[in-house]
Amino acid sequence: MKNIPYARQCIYPEDIRAVTDALNSDYITQGPKVAEFEDKVASYCGARYAVSVNSGTSALHAACFAAGISSKDEVITPAISFAASSNCVLYCGGIPKFADVLEDTITIDPASAKKLITKKTKAIIPVDFAGHPAELDEIKKIAARNGLIVIEDAAHALGAEYKGSKVGCGKYSDMTILSFHAVKHITTGEGGMVLTNRKDIYEKLVMFRNHGITRDKVKLINKNKPAWFYEMQFLGFNYRLTDIQCALGLSQMDKLNSFIKRRKEIVKFYKQEFDSMEKVMCLNERGYAASSWHIFPIQIMIAKRRDEIFNALRSKGIGVNLHYIPIYLQPYYKKLGYKNGLCPRAEKYYERTITLPLYPQLSRGDLKRIVNATKKIIDAL
């Protein structure tokens, strides 16, 4: 039987046509498609500004730079996320402080975050885990009271909603980052974006992705220079996204709502099927949130049997995965001094979790196969 991956991109003929057209155009990088894609995502999410970059990781790095994070600044991030959510702090010389997660949504626990605040804290990076927005209202209040910047890692959550507003609209966060990696809601191959409503931040981001260089007459430090003049004002990077990729992104945006709709249908099916199983716990979706469901992690509520179930599913061609190992348990972070036991709820979740396949093109047959195999394996234990 064919292998079912845990995630995969959905590329249609019109996507391929859009890319071919871009390749045949006058620009293959930094042409008109870049701004068009940025405008389309910004208006979808309800943000004033969008800056595209070449990955979600670059977006996080750019956001930390624009937040002014530098040597010894502390930044609070959840223990359960992809390593990039805290690596971006290290890129800037800052110190990640890991908060524990909420048991039902595995997003950052605001109470745990609050306890980590010191005089050195500069920012919080909540992660919209699996597509479910973090407790953004509470995070915003904590940030406002302590003068912190909020960088929302919405790599999982394009199209999600929180208390009636779209993730990325800037109501709760100074910056929101997106990823367009192949497994995310829409893809540009690799790619990312930072959304913000703040002009000062927007201007920093635009220069950061282009070596810290500007040609804008208004922004030059040296005035009255000839037309060719350009100025590097800080150390930036080449983090630009190409026209070819933006053409793909534009075409993918047309399908975003249908992708999300299908993801929600699949999750509804999974939840109905697992509802009666005591040994399987699904993530909660809080009443005021609408997850856009990037991944579907379940928790196995029988001690120490997760790996057996994981391996059995893999051997049946079902591409399960694991999201995530608590970041601070990685060898690199251990070397920096982080210790086991730092975030008990994150560690408990990690012991129990398995990610089941989730992507729009999963068929009804695929879904039945996944659910039946999971049930059979667990019931046989």
Ligand SMILES: *Cc1c(COP(=O)(O)O)cnc(C)c1O
């Ligand atoms: C995918 C992801 C990123 C990084 O995005 P890339 O585009 O792969 O660099 C960051 N944070 C989270 C939570 C992610 O899932």
